[in-house]
Amino acid sequence: MSTSRNRLLDHRFIINTGKGGVGKTTLSVAMAMAMARAGRRVLLFQFNVHDRVGPIFGKPPVGPEIVELAPRLFAVNTTPPDAMREYVLMTLRVRLLYRAVFENRTVARFLRMIPGLPELVMLGKAYYHEGESADGRPRFDAVILDAPATGHGMFLLQIPRVISDAVADGPMVGEAHRMAELLRDRQRTRINLITLTEEMPVNETLEYQRRLREELDIEPGGIIANSVYPTPFSATEVRQLRDLRDTLRIRTNNNHDSGERDLSSMLEAALFRDARCAMQKGYLDRLEQESGAPVIRIHHRFEPTLDAAALEFIATELSSGGSTS
Amino acid sequence: MTSLEQMLARANVLVCVGSGGVGKTTTSAVLGMHAAMNGRRTLVMTIDPAKRLANSLGIRALDHDVLPIDLRSVGGPRETLSATMLDMKRAFDEIVERQAPDPATRDAILGNRFYRFFSTSLAGAQELSASERLHDVVRSGEFDLVILDTPPTSNALDFLDAPMRFHDALDSSVVDFMANLGERVGRRGLLSGGSQLVFRTLTRFTGTELFTELGEFLHHFSSLFEGFRERTRATAALFAEPETRFVIISSPKPDTLGEARYFRERLQQLGLHLGGVVVNRVHQPFHENRFAEAAPNTLADALDTLEGADLLGRPQLLRLARKLLANAHEFDRLALSEATAIAELATEFGDGVPVLPVPLFPSDVHSIEGLDHMRKAMAQGRVSSGS
Numbered sequence A: 001m002s003t004s005r006n007r008l009l010d011h012r013f014i015i016n017t018g019k020g021g022v023g024k025t026t027l028s029v030a031m032a033m034a035m036a037r038a039g040r041r042v043l044l045f046q047f048n049v050h051d052r053v054g055p056i057f058g059k060p061p062v063g064p065e066i067v068e069l070a071p072r073l074f075a076v077n078t079t080p081p082d083a084m085r086e087y088v089l090m091t092l093r094v095r096l097l098y099r100a101v102f103e104n105r106t107v108a109r110f111l112r113m114i115p116g117l118p119e120l121v122m123l124g125k126a127y128y129h130e131g132e133s134a135d136g137r138p139r140f141d142a143v144i145l146d147a148p149a150t151g152h153g154m155f156l157l158q159i160p161r162v163i164s165d166a167v168a169d170g171p172m173v174g175e176a177h178r179m180a181e182l183l184r185d186r187q188r189t190r191i192n193l194i195t196l197t198e199e200m201p202v203n204e205t206l207e208y209q210r211r212l213r214e215e216l217d218i219e220p221g222g223i224i225a226n227s228v229y230p231t232p233f234s235a236t237e238v239r240q241l242r243d244l245r246d247t248l249r250i251r252t253n254n255n256h257d258s259g260e261r262d263l264s265s266m267l268e269a270a271l272f273r274d275a276r277c278a279m280q281k282g283y284l285d286r287l288e289q290e291s292g293a294p295v296i297r298i299h300h301r302f303e304p305t306l307d308a309a310a311l312e313f314i315a316t317e318l319s320s321g322g323s324t325s
Numbered sequence B: 001m002t003s004l005e006q007m008l009a010r011a012n013v014l015v016c017v018g019s020g021g022v023g024k025t026t027t028s029a030v031l032g033m034h035a036a037m038n039g040r041r042t043l044v045m046t047i048d049p050a051k052r053l054a055n056s057l058g059i060r061a062l063d064h065d066v067l068p069i070d071l072r073s074v075g076g077p078r079e080t081l082s083a084t085m086l087d088m089k090r091a092f093d094e095i096v097e098r099q100a101p102d103p104a105t106r107d108a109i110l111g112n113r114f115y116r117f118f119s120t121s122l123a124g125a126q127e128l129s130a131s132e133r134l135h136d137v138v139r140s141g142e143f144d145l146v147i148l149d150t151p152p153t154s155n156a157l158d159f160l161d162a163p164m165r166f167h168d169a170l171d172s173s174v175v176d177f178m179a180n181l182g183e184r185v186g187r188r189g190l191l192s193g194g195s196q197l198v199f200r201t202l203t204r205f206t207g208t209e210l211f212t213e214l215g216e217f218l219h220h221f222s223s224l225f226e227g228f229r230e231r232t233r234a235t236a237a238l239f240a241e242p243e244t245r246f247v248i249i250s251s252p253k254p255d256t257l258g259e260a261r262y263f264r265e266r267l268q269q270l271g272l273h274l275g276g277v278v279v280n281r282v283h284q285p286f287h288e289n290r291f292a293e294a295a296p297n298t299l300a301d302a303l304d305t306l307e308g309a310d311l312l313g314r315p316q317l318l319r320l321a322r323k324l325l326a327n328a329h330e331f332d333r334l335a336l337s338e339a340t341a342i343a344e345l346a347t348e349f350g351d352g353v354p355v356l357p358v359p360l361f362p363s364d365v366h367s368i369e370g371l372d373h374m375r376k377a378m379a380q381g382r383v384s385s386g387s
């Protein structure tokens, strides 16, 4: 388990999946920061989002052109037509035809109806950058994919469906097979399942893991439990706090003066914190037991908005393989 | 009147929208429960396939059928509340069954291997199914209030645009284009120079088989388009009625609340009505607590007055006091930024739009009692108090 923890940031291609709001973007940025800090050139790859990453570094929102946001930290935010264009150009190598055919409005609509195609071209473009070289050496040491939240984060599953359900032959099939191989290559690729320690996200994560294994024969690199509350109070302290709260309750019989009320709410807040921590602990245990995969914990940050400084803390946590409490 | 009552009073349809993971399904259930407690015949339509809502409501499972929910265990009526889970695939099947021009076309569509993708994954398909079912139950007249928990789109705005995007994707130009090419595929010589180029390039990429089969599917599917357009018009009319209100469910994080603003603008542009905002899982503040800014010693002194504290000794009490303060401080930081963002939003939206904060509970809502507890917390918010 400890070896897989240390390998969290070792791969050349990292895919962060999970449903919306679990912290995919946050952790992707923090991973990129951690890698760039360690001297690696890293590309953060986002797919058609309303970009928040540029502003974190005091830059304009990231668009379809690759930009360097901080030393060695590059980012791109590609749109389906952009990814499609680059992908088609790479596979067809016919620039002239592209404009005539693929930029036709009707054709573009038609392409959107092909099941799995947007996912395929996105992954294709991301892998292209992973293998890209400049001046005789790799252009990037790592690519981090902040996966789209659509289709319940199940986008990887759609790719082989292209083969089985829709297409029998042709270049798309070949590409889909190639992608499936790359996803399975654990030396090169690491797929993280990001979740919160709450019931629904945990259920969905376990379900997704099962389907990745069964439908794609993919073993995710690990689960990252994000936004875990640190537990400040030991079990003994919790017991003491509970006793104190109870004596206060008995003494005041719920008719406390304002001083007692303030004291009581201090104690209640601590017990509230403990209750939420205990609940999270239950979900963490379940994740560990039922997934059989390493679960990396990232602490909740209490800053109102996560700026670059707050993200640096998460980057440090990620570098050391996550928190243990 | 409380904010909760204001939110419910004017509506006979409430559409709950918001990003995933903010508690949309639970909130929809609580809103429905409150209306039903007050005697209104209420249906909660959820899209949440998880069993948890069913469990919370005290039933084994929810499916496509409408099930009555007994509220007597929390002092409510036996049969004013109902719930149903929207099965996207089945809802779409029903649309096809209803609108296919003849049984042969219907079977050709339902049996096609592209159909599953079209009915569940194509942009807008889920929202189309949800709107359709909503339309049916409202028009049935069986309910005084219908609450729709919308699909977990990554963005609250998706729900408004989705039917349009679905149409856009299925624009007839694509169908004509495919049909045109498809018809002439066997006789390539008949393709004009331009079409031939398009066809040859595309199929180099997709393969001919995909191309022809998708074309065939679209040909059948296009027989439904007129029906879709008509249904979308009817649903649009239902959405525009003043008794149909959109409720935004949001987390108290400033960036999520920002989305509520965009949503309100979009509603205004479309001439739709905002029924209110529910801000779920709000942290409680400590800044008015006399100990919050005091030295740990002061808090330790206060703890020391409690019976049993003498067992602990001064260093231990001080350590506890420090941790209590750090904990309160962390919550307070969150609470303060949340309260500011909520107050700004409430001022901006004005008196006509109730903004209702719901506290973060120490544990998840798991039972009908839990739902009722949340309901009571929500019922406390007053319209005028602003918070």
Ligand SMILES: Nc1ncnc2c1ncn2[C@@H]1O[C@H](COP(=O)(O)OP(=O)(O)O)[C@@H](O)[C@H]1O
Binding pocket: A018, A019, A020, A021, A022, A023, A024, A025, A026, A027, A149, A226, A227, A228, A298, A299, A300, A301, A302, A305, A306, A314, B253, B255
């Ligand atoms: N470890 C964390 N501590 C505190 N807040 C977090 C943490 N991770 C994410 N967040 C917050 O949660 C929200 C959702 O995170 P985001 O990265 O946008 O999720 P996703 O990309 O998966 O939709 C954001 O407001 C973000 O600031």
Ligand SMILES: [Mg+2]
Binding pocket: A024, A025, A026, A049, A146
């Ligand atoms: Mg994101």
